[in-house]
Amino acid sequence: MLRTHTCGQLRLSDVNHTVTLCGWVQKVRDKGGMIWVDLRDRYGITQLIFEEGKTAPEVIARVRSLGREYVISATGTVQERLSKNDKIETGDIEINVTGLEILNPAKLPPFLIEDDTDGGDELRMKFRYLDLRRNTVRQNLVLRHKVAQQTRLYLDSQEFIEVETPVLIKSTPEGARDFVVPSRMNPGEFYALPQSPQTFKQLLMVSGFDRYYQIVKCFRDEDLRADRQPEFTQIDCEMSFVKQEDVLNMFEGLIRHLFKTVKGIDLAEVPRMTYADAMKYYGSDKPDTRFGMPFTELNDLVQNKGFQVFDEAELVVGINAEGCAGYTRKQLDELTDWVKRPQIGAKGLVYIRLNEDGTLKSSVDKFYSESDLKAIADRFGAKAGDLILVISGRKDKARKQLNELRLEMGSRLGLRKPDEFKVLWVLDFPLLEYGEEEQRWFAMHHPFTAPKPEDLSLLETDPGSVRANAYDMVINGTEVGGGSVRIFQKELQGKMFEILGFTPEEAKKQFGFLMEAFEYGAPPHAGLAFGFDRLCSIFGGADSIRDFIAFPKNNSGRDVMIDSPSTLHEEQLKELSIQVR
Structure with missing residues (x-):
């Protein structure tokens, strides 16, 4: 083995031990009399220290020639760090280097090999072997x-x-x-x-x-x-x-x-x-159950009241966004525009506010009385401060559109937490x-x-x-x-x-x-x-x-790193009895 330990292994209990580490140069900090190098492998990062007058001149010269991602081997003694780093597991120690070997130099990478990289998706896919060096x-x-x-x-x-x-x-x-x-x-x-x-x-x-x-x-x-x-x-x-x-x-x-x-x-x-309940209450056969907002159907309460949009719909269905009655007209208009986008395809959005004082306000007041609106609110089990959002149309489409709105409201309200399962x-x-x-x-x-x-x-x-x-x-x-x-x-x-x-x-x-x-x-x-x-x-x-x-394809199904798929030589095609026009 070229190394005695990995770059994530050493602790205070290893102080005064002589060790050899191998890895990639993450960073070099040259302060004149002192030089620090962060050495990285897949196990972690260890700090190396070099000091003018104490470290051999040829080692100092070699360390000053290092660039990012050089592959090196460093031998030295483990010592306690004066300025500890609690962000890495080896942050209590450093290696006082006595010997340094450059195993392989490296070109400057096209993006930073760090958690917060400056590389875009396509660039990182092209140099995936470099992207794989990043911790994340x-x-x-x-x-x-x-x-x-x-x-x-x-x-x-x-x-x-x-x-x-x-x-x-x-x-x-x-x-x-x-x-x-x-x-x-x-x-x-x-x-x-x-x-x-x-x-x-x-x-x-x-x-x-x-x-x-x-x-x-x-x-x-x-x-x-x-x-x-x-x-x-x-x-x-x-x-x-x-x-x-x-x-x-x-x-x-x-x-x-x-x-x-x-x-x-x-x-x-x-x-x-059941699938039937998933479609009826969530409009999806894969409902996100981290939050509520189940669908409530309203045909019997809202049809034959003179509002043509509801009267002609196969299904009128809504959700109750709890605590959202304070949404401004601008916010409601933005939500309406959101469901009208081609990706969603709804023709409109009806809202009913149950205000904090118990009064009801809707976008269809001219068609529905206070008692009509109260019956709708009761169907949802709504309370003061809630906002009811209603979509109508063909059954399958209305459910699909309301599912998208439900998920969007869940995201906006912080209910779709990635650490909750x-x-x-x-x-x-x-x-x-x-x-x-x-x-x-x-x-x-x-x-x-x-x-x-x-x-x-x-x-x-x-x-x-x-x-x-x-x-x-x-x-x-x-x-x-x-x-x-x-x-x-x-x-x-x-x-x-x-x-x-x-x-x-x-x-x-x-x-x-x-x-x-x-x-x-x-x-x-x-x-x-x-x-x-x-x-x-x-x-x-x-x-x-x-x-x-490890090595994924992009959205066009291409591996941009190895440039695949690719054309075949004419002789190969002939051997396979394939003719390409």
């Missing part, structure tokens, strides 16, 4: 490592087996777009990169591996945003001989274990909410959704999700009313995981493919291997997958998953 980014990856480590510890303790599944698989038409890989040995044919190991983990259940998991890379060729990357990681799990309740209990246990071991938080029992199970999703453009049914999760047993009879008569035996886990308004009880009988799986518009020939071509496996004794099974990157970003209190991935 490094700590995110250490957290990711700990989440992975504790996930394996928990699942291993529950007798799960980690099994690797193939990366070169078959493309399927359901779900997001596949990334495809041409086969040189089979001209004109292609592999796909897996969007998930779904069919393989089900085949493992048929094989008798009754508890499987994998921390696995998955790939989706879809538009990107803060919580999406073209390649991402899942905690992928499956269990045999279980019902929905068993799965919920098992993986609620995993989440509680992770919160305890990674965050030091004792998580309360995770509440459950509310976990929720959302259950009983619709099994199918109808695509008006395609004029056919689509699986809301995937085609292997089982219907609720009590809804089986509706598959023939009313497919849109069938509920899925499916569940999502939501943390602070973000879906972090989801899964379902699976279909395990060939006949029911065939019926599902038929409803989704597959011909028997298409179903056999795409999924014949799975249907055949079901004929050889498939057990009842169920599972789920957690978005590992999302989970890490939530634990780290961040909105974006990018800084929890």
Whole structure:
């Protein structure tokens, strides 16, 4: 080893010991007679001291040639610092250097390697290997490592087996777009990169591996945003001989274990909410339950009163922003403009103030009497000082718009605290959704999700009313995981493919291997997958998953550091039987 200790290791108990440290030069402070160097590695920072007249002249000359990010080795004696630094763990000591070796000089980095850097996103992505030297980014990856480590510890303790599944698989038409890989040995044919190991983990259940998991890379060729990357990681799990309740209990246990071991938080029992209630009271299948403001529907109280906007609406629905009656007209106009933005799409916003003196004031006073407004306020359970905000229109759109307004009000009122965690199970999703453009049914999760047993009879008569035996886990308004009880009988799986518009020939071509496996004794099974990157970003209190991935892509799906994707040489394309126009 070139070093005896790391730069975050030494303490007062090491005083008078001779040590050798290696690392990168964070900063040099030359005061003439004294020179200090902050030496950094991934464990921390240690101060080195050099003194004219005491340190050898050749060492002084060498230290004065140092620049930021030079890689050096320093040998010396640990001594107590006169001016201590309580902001770093090694702040009580320094190294009186007797020997210094420059292991590698460095160009001046394009941005500061500090917590508060001056580098923009694109610049830091281009020089990601430098960005990874910053404490904040490094700590995110250490957290990711700990989440992975504790996930394996928990699942291993529950007798799960980690099994690797193939990366070169078959493309399927359901779900997001596949990334495809041409086969040189089979001209004109292609592999796909897996969007998930779904069919393989089900085949493992048929094989008798009754508890499987994998921390696995998955790939989706879809538009990107803060919580999406073209390649991402899942905690992928499956269990045999279980019902929905068993799965919920098992993986609620995993989440509680992770919160305890990674965050030091004792998580309360995770509440459950049906999809129908989530949409009715929050307008979202992933509600943020760190704060209240549930939706209240008002059709029966406000329609047929002469206000055409409400009279013609499929749904009139609102929220109660507690303590906001003091909002000025300017603030209310700004909120109205906010919901009218194209991203939200509302046509307007109605407000009702319950003033501190108990009087009521609204933006629709000409249509509603004092008693009408009081009935509305009572429906909300509003009290003096509250502000009711109402949106109307088509049911689905009004709920979606009010969900956005609810989240915005939660943010403005400081109710969405990043250090507070509310976990929720959302259950009983619709099994199918109808695509008006395609004029056919689509699986809301995937085609292997089982219907609720009590809804089986509706598959023939009313497919849109069938509920899925499916569940999502939501943390602070973000879906972090989801899964379902699976279909395990060939006949029911065939019926599902038929409803989704597959011909028997298409179903056999795409999924014949799975249907055949079901004929050889498939057990009842169920599972789920957690978005590992999302989970890490939530634990780290961040909105974006990018800084929890060592080498992420940008919003265009490019790795600007290695300049990928890139063109191929003509000979390679020819070898792969690919013609580029």
